[in-house]
Structures are given as C-alpha cells and as structure tokens.
Amino acid sequence: GLSALTYCRTLDVITLKELTGPNGRFIVEDPTPGVPRVATPRGxxxxxxxxxxxxxxxxxxxxxxxxxxxxxxxxxxxxxxxxxxxxx
CATH class of the missing domain: 1.20.5 (Single alpha-helices involved in coiled-coils or other helix-helix interfaces)
Structure with missing residues (x-):
C-alpha cells in the first residue's frame, strides 16, 4: 500500500496525478514500489x-x-x- 511518508508530502497537482488512475480513482498500490517517498519540509x-x-x-x-x-x-x-x- 501507500507508505506513510506519502501523506507528509504537500498535496499538489503532480502528487494527485501520481496517486490517481486513469479513471480518476485513487490507486491502492504504490505506483513505483521500492522507490522511497520523502517528505519535503516546508520553510x-x-x-x-x-x-x-x-x-x-x-x-x-x-x-x-x-x-x-x-x-x-x-x-x-x-x-x-x-x-x-x-x-x-
């Protein structure tokens, strides 16, 4: 499933496109397994x-x-x- 760090990222348009499938519904599995997601701290x-x-x-x-x-x-x-x- 999606890692907890994904939820720490700022939710912008690119992130939404990464997390939704062609039908507009959220993807249940991580689209790129094995690639760690990192949270970028805000200034x-x-x-x-x-x-x-x-x-x-x-x-x-x-x-x-x-x-x-x-x-x-x-x-x-x-x-x-x-x-x-x-x-x-």
Missing amino acids: LRPTITDLYEKIGCMETHQGTLERMTRRQLYQLDRYAEVFEYMAK
Missing part, C-alpha cells in the same frame, strides 16, 4: 519581524533610487545650462 513562515525587516530594505532601496534620480536631474540641469551657454 518557516515569516514572522512580523521578518516582514518589517523586508519593508525596511525596500524603503532603503527606494531612498537610494530617489537620490539617484535627484542626482541625474541635477546633471541634466547642468548640461542644459552648458548647452544654453554654447547656443548664445
């Missing part, structure tokens, strides 16, 4: 602290992007002044 769920750290990183990146944008606009203004001076 830890993020805590509130993890989420706040992630938000902090996002805010840091946003601040960096804003500084880069300001610097780029400053450079564009400087070039515009030079071109205006050259056009006179």
